[in-house]
Amino acid sequence: MSVPSAVLLEVRGARISYRHDQMVVDGIDLSVDAGELVALLGHNGSGKSTLMRAAFDLVPLRSGSIALRGVQSRRAEARPHALLLAGNEQLPTFLSGRELIQLLATMYAVQVDEPRIDELFALYGMAGRQDDLIEDYSHGMRKKTQLVAALLLRRPLTVVDETLNGIDREALVLAEEDLAGLTDGGAVILCSHELPMLERVATRVVVLDGGRIVADLPMSHVLDGDGGLAGVLDEHALDR
Numbered sequence: 001m002s003v004p005s006a007v008l009l010e011v012r013g014a015r016i017s018y019r020h021d022q023m024v025v026d027g028i029d030l031s032v033d034a035g036e037l038v039a040l041l042g043h044n045g046s047g048k049s050t051l052m053r054a055a056f057d058l059v060p061l062r063s064g065s066i067a068l069r070g071v072q073s074r075r076a077e078a079r080p081h082a083l084l085l086a087g088n089e090q091l092p093t094f095l096s097g098r099e100l101i102q103l104l105a106t107m108y109a110v111q112v113d114e115p116r117i118d119e120l121f122a123l124y125g126m127a128g129r130q131d132d133l134i135e136d137y138s139h140g141m142r143k144k145t146q147l148v149a150a151l152l153l154r155r156p157l158t159v160v161d162e163t164l165n166g167i168d169r170e171a172l173v174l175a176e177e178d179l180a181g182l183t184d185g186g187a188v189i190l191c192s193h194e195l196p197m198l199e200r201v202a203t204r205v206v207v208l209d210g211g212r213i214v215a216d217l218p219m220s221h222v223l224d225g226d227g228g229l230a231g232v233l234d235e236h237a238l239d240r
Contacts (some may be wrong), residue, residue, distance in 0.1 A: 006034045007079070008157040008187045009055060013064035015049055016211075024050045026211035027055045027064070033155070035218065037180060038218070039198040041233065042208035048191050049086075052159050056084045069156055080108055082158050083155040085146045087162025087191075091133035097121065097145045104149050112152050120148045124171050140167045146217070147171075158182050161187045163193060164197070176201045194230045207236055 009032040016025040024025050025047045032038055055060045055066050071078040083104075087125050091100065098117055105112040121130040124144045134142060143163050150158050164175060171195065180201050182188050192198060198205070205222055207215035214236050225231055 006033055007067075008034055008069055009189070010067045010070075011051070011055070011064070012066075014051065014054065016046045016047075016054055016059055023062075024211050025054070028208075028211070029215055030186050030206065030213065030216075032189060033186055034156070034185060035183050036204055037183050037190060037202050039202035039205045040175055040189050040191045040208070040228070041198075041205060046208040047211040048208055049161055052084065052161055052189065052191070053086075055159070056082065058084075081155065082152055082157040082159065083108075083153055084159045085150055085161060085163040087143075087165060089103070091134050091142055091145070093133065096131045096133055096154045097118075097126070097137070098130045099232050100145065101149050101152060104153060108153055108155065110153050116152060117148070120151060123174060124148060125168065140171070143167050144171055147178075148177055150182070154182060154186065157189070158186065159191075161191045164190075164192050164194060172197060178180070183191060199223060199229055205232065207232060209236055 009030065011028055011030040014028045015023060017023050028051060040048050050059055054061055055068065066073040068078040069081040071081065075152055077097050095103065101112060101117055117130055121127060126141055126144060129141065134145065137145065143208065144167055146163050160179070162208060164172060176197060179188050179190065191200065199219065202219045205215065205217050205219055206213060215232055217232065222229055222232055
């Protein structure tokens with residue numbers, strides 16, 4: 001009987017281009033293990049979202065490979081191992097929040113505790129709205145609904161790409177603890193401009209610039225320095 005790999009994301013020599021002469025991701029090697037909460041940082045156009053989308057086979061690789069829990073990301077067998085929360089809010093607005101979560105649970109073959117849906121909606125300041133259509137949700141509610149779905153599905157790897165940007169402060173505080181809880185047997189990759197929050201919850205920081213990794217540091221090392229995450233970004237001349 002095979003033992004599930006502790007390496008939940010393995011990127012080897014990944015190169016991605018939208019035009020033949022423009023490399024958006026240029027030879028990245030990256031591994032993320034169970035138990036890690038990785039802050040993935042970089043300015044707009046650094047390759048963060050493109051790399052994460054490639055991990056879900058949404059963007060083709062020009063060369064290299066990406067595996068999810070040891071399975072090549074282009075294979076259907078890889079899909080149950082990871083969940084992407086994209087920051088673009090492209091949600092099916094004709095569904096209610098509950099129906100969206102039920103649909104995702106069906107896709108991932110996960111049994112969702114219905115009372116827990118109600119509980120999480122209430123905790124995140126959306127009590128009684130889980131059966132309303134998503135088209136009637138605010139910007140922040142749509143993002144919080146994605147977060148609630150991730151907490152209920154608990155995939156081995158959860159990627160949160162800018163989803164936390166713009167949600168209310170109370171929900172952000174709750175999300176810190178809940179996302180950290182997903183690293184119990186799993187891992188989280190978090191792309192966000194909320195540097196103080198990342199300093200509190202992340203165990204590691206990876207910085208991209210020009211499609212390449214320019215820094216990969218334990219968060220403990222970052223916090224021992226003078227400027228924290230802001231200092232790391234300044235050192236590499238990155239916009240925040």
